[in-house]
Amino acid sequence: MSSLHKEAELNRPVLWYEQPASRWQEALPIGNGRLGGMIFGSVAQEKIQLNEDTVWYGGPKKANNPDALNYVPEIRRLLFEGKQQEAEHLSRMALMSAPKYLHPYQPLGDLLFYFLHHDQKTAAYRRELDLETAIAGVRYELDGYEYTREYFSSAADHVMAIRLKTNKPGGLTFGVHFMRRPFDGGTKSIGTDTIMMLGECGKEGVEFRAGLRAAVRGGTVKTIGDFLSVEQADEVTLLLAANTTFRYEDPEKEVLSQLDSAAAKGYEQLRRDHIADYAEKFGRVRLELSSPSAPAASGSPTDVRLDKVQEGEDDPGLVQLYFDYGRYLLLSCSRPGSIAANLQGIWNDSYTPPWESKFTININTQMNYWPAELCNLAECHEPLFDLIDKMLPNGRVTARDVYGCGGFVAHHNTNLWGDTHVEGIPVSASIWPLGAGWLSLHLWEHYRYGLDREFLANRAYPIMKEAAQFLLEYMVEDAKGRLVTGPSISPENKFILPDGTAGNICMGPAMDMQIVHTLFTACTEAAAILNRDEDFRRELTTALERIPKPEIGKYGQVMEWLEDYEEFDPGHRHISQLFALHPGEMIHARRTPELAQAAKRTLERRLSNGGGHTGWSRAWIINFWARLGEGDTAYDHVKALLAKSTYPNLLDAHPPFQIDGNFGGAAGIAEMLLQSHGGEISLLPALPKVWPDGSIRGLRARGGLEVDLQWKQGALSQAVIRASHSGVVRVYSKQPLQVHCGGQAAASEYREGLLVWKAEAGRVYVLTPSGSKDE
Incomplete structure (x- = not known):
């Protein structure tokens, strides 16, 4: 043989x-x-x-619309007065760039x-x-x-x-x-x-x-x-x-x-x-999944295994392979010194690729990097930071020339040269000035996982601050005294006004306000850590009190717009109003139960109307259900991602190919096993019944921690946590746990599902179910 x-x-x-x-x-x-x-x-x-x-192809473009600055106030006035078609007609002429589209990879x-x-x-x-x-x-x-x-x-x-x-x-x-x-x-x-x-x-x-x-x-x-x-x-x-x-x-x-x-x-x-x-x-991370009820398929070719999943079979080994493949792809298309992963990573066979194979920053580029920190490939995140650096000077010019604001702005697409203008022609996608705000949060996440204070001080916080400065100046007061963004959109969805008019452009869409809230909160925390910019912190804190929070609409769903409009496409692939659930943290399964229930309702409505039909959208849905603690439902979407949105070479079938589905899917599988948002670590938060036994080692948690997990018969049997920094660790688990270090019980407290102790840098902590002899 x-x-x-x-x-x-x-x-x-x-x-x-x-x-x-x-x-x-x-x-x-x-x-x-x-x-x-x-x-x-x-x-x-x-x-x-x-x-x-x-x-x-081509080069950088100085394409900001020179007339934009004069018409932004008029567009806002039209939107506030409910003159939807007039606002969009004017926006198309006054805000869109010339030339319209960036050139292709x-x-x-x-x-x-x-x-x-x-x-x-x-x-x-x-x-x-x-x-x-x-x-x-x-x-x-x-x-x-x-x-x-x-x-x-x-x-x-x-x-x-x-x-x-x-x-x-x-x-x-x-x-x-x-x-x-x-x-x-x-x-x-x-x-x-x-x-x-x-x-x-x-x-x-x-x-x-x-x-x-x-x-x-x-x-x-x-x-x-x-x-x-x-x-x-x-x-x-x-x-x-x-x-x-x-x-x-x-x-x-x-x-x-x-x-x-x-x-x-x-x-x-x-x-x-x-x-x-x-x-x-x-090799930093290794996942092992087993299921007695699943057929032993590992001896079959990969395309044959995929065919079997498409016929309805479970194959935990193929899920394991898909997870590993996502990490392989990230290592293969995003390394220090390379360009960031675009819509296709680096693999493109067309001279006129779909969407020019650009960096689409209303979710797709961000999704490419969801596995980077969690799956222990932090250095693969660096090309994205380099791209943001390229965008920064262009984004300052766009902020000034288009909106008359300071700081740093970007819209829904960028390219090799970091262009930031309003790119494209569809008003449903182009007029979205939150690209820089969302991207800058990736710098904050890199800090939260590694706690590198020098990185925060010299690279992350200055960019975050400029993105926040733009938004502070860009937002305006509405009739209810709230601070709202606009003109903007909820990417790439439409609403229906009471008179039947379909609209795209609006003031204060939910995703905008959730990104603003997350960024402003991150900036205040970062400035406090660095002990700087006290006046700026106060300004952000004051603004946060006036920013609309997530609201529940007439169907029990999280509202996508300031008003509870009907959706033009109830099954739309973008589920932007749930940014607050993932990657944001405003909606929490236990701490905000009403909003969590509304998030479930939002997903159910999207899915019952045909949502999740594209690879990256399905991958985002996996992460949503993982955050909600719904392991079996999250797994259903892992299986659907393989069955409906995966080519024989396991690349994501958007269709056509987009690599974000691979990366979002890999991150979602990891989120099912370990989460570390909301100031706590959650062990096996969304473990499905189909994975009763397994282990994973080498995942990272926010707070400078690395985590190994083992589970049997659907319950945690052991967790190992390695601390690179000293600090209080809070671990949530559905079963009582005890913590040992060096064979000795560590001083800890377990109450209402939370195990809390003071970790020391360089120490290894072993967590086992209370009463267990296995350490």
């Missing part, structure tokens, strides 16, 4: 298939944060679709292989992606001989490496070349072993270079035309590097330098360094 099949038997986190990919949605993604590839695994004509994270190109004498029938074919090593592989037998391929993209050495081997002497003869149809910019030869693809992305866009170098054992390599030609080799190593003028003045020089350095190491050392760099991060 081959080593590949032995690995499957050990139930390692491996995606595997018994046939090549016939379409992009079956290909396997690899990436180092910056350089990505989709592996098809075809036998006679292999294809690797390539991406580099800075290959964006584009493919680097394709790497195409043509193998001689490979058109015969193969046997024992297997294509796989090992999530523990981040190495893709292909194995097949042809004419009685074995052929293997390995592919990985190394963050350690900035190259993609491909090794092809056979035990047939001289059995590898093939040509390989770059293709970028219909935008081929040409390829040149450099020596006898290297080809270089040239290209650019429009008049104001980046220029790029991609280089491919071959080294052979037992054969020859040379260039013919724009091909690398390999003849009668036993083993071939291909190294690929790519760069653009976004990072380097001379990207070709950098490509050659990276190829030289990687070639000097050799394939085996590159492989070892790649695994060492990746595996340490991936």
Whole structure:
């Protein structure tokens, strides 16, 4: 039995298939944060679709509407007077940017292989992606001989490496070349072993270079035309590097330098360094799920397992694999120094991708990073912070020129250059000035998990403060004396006025006010920690008293707008009014029971009207139900995410592909097992009956804590909490717990479900059910 099949038997986190990919949605993604590839695994004509994270068409745009400043007060007046159509008509002309749309993120190109004498029938074919090593592989037998391929993209050495081997002497003869149809910019030869693809992305866009170098054992390599030609080799190593003028003045020089350095190491050392760099991060968290009632499916190919789930079967092992895949994808498309993960991470095969494959910041980009802190990949969060840094100067200009305000604003989309203007034409999406407010909360979350005071002081708080300053100046008083945002929207939903008019633009939508409340509260807490800006804190505190809070409407639901309007689409994919439940904390399952019940009612109404039909929306719903403590319902949506919104390669089917569903789904699974909002840690808050036994190690909790959990027969058997900082720890559990440290009982108090003790930095605490002898 081959080593590949032995690995499957050990139930390692491996995606595997018994046939090549016939379409992009079956290909396997690899990436180092910056350089990505989709592996098809075809036998006679292999294809690797390539991406580099800075290959964006066009350049930055100075697109703020110069007339906006003069018309914002008039738009507000029309909205307050109920003149909906007039307000939207004027907004379309006065607020929208010119040009209307940001330019797209584009493919680097394709790497195409043509193998001689490979058109015969193969046997024992297997294509796989090992999530523990981040190495893709292909194995097949042809004419009685074995052929293997390995592919990985190394963050350690900035190259993609491909090794092809056979035990047939001289059995590898093939040509390989770059293709970028219909935008081929040409390829040149450099020596006898290297080809270089040239290209650019429009008049104001980046220029790029991609280089491919071959080294052979037992054969020859040379260039013919724009091909690398390999003849009668036993083993071939291909190294690929790519760069653009976004990072380097001379990207070709950098490509050659990276190829030289990687070639000097050799394939085996590159492989070892790649695994060492990746595996340490991936291995921080490990989930084990078991279910006696579920079939043992781990010996089946991944697509077959997915088909069975789509037919109604439970497969905890596939859920486990999906969770691991989410962490793998984040590590593969967002690393320190890379660009933030866009709508497709880094994997995009279209020159005109849906929604330009931008950063959509009315939820999708934020959802990409929901697993980062909780799932112990905090460094993967850094590219998002870099993107916010790029947006900051642009956002100051937009705040000033469009709204006449100080501080920092962004709308629902941004790009490689951090543009912040009102982008697009639909009033249902574009006029939403809360992008900066929501994004800045990610900096606060990074602090809350790690408690890095220097990060808070020097990076997080200054940005949070500028986002809050804009909102303080932007909000106006309504007829009831409340401070409200506007013009704005509840992304991307419509309401119906009493006279039957459908509207988008409004004053003070619920999501806006919840983000404002969360940001202002975070800023006051951060300023107090840093002991600065006392006057600003008072200003925020005063404003908080006048901001509308979540309200319950006539259907028992959380209201989406200031007025209890009917919804134009009751099953709308955005459930923006529940920001207060997740990722916000204003709605709490135990502390605000009436609002929690209203949140349930909101979800039930959305779902009964067809909601959750898209991948990311379904993923958000998983997180909502987890926060509500409804484990079985949360699991139903995990299963629905797999059954209805997942391609054979386990990428999210929005449709089309958007990666946020993968990341939101992975975060939701973690939220079912551990939560740490509202000043307490909740252990197994939404454990479904279908996972009676299991364990997870390495999750992070707010407050500088790392948590391992074990459970049996649906109840916690042990928790281990490692403290990196000293402080009071509050743990909520449905069963009485006791805490030990170093084998000794720790001074603690357990009352009404809360276990409280003073933790010391560097100590490990073991929690067990009261009366248990197991520590």
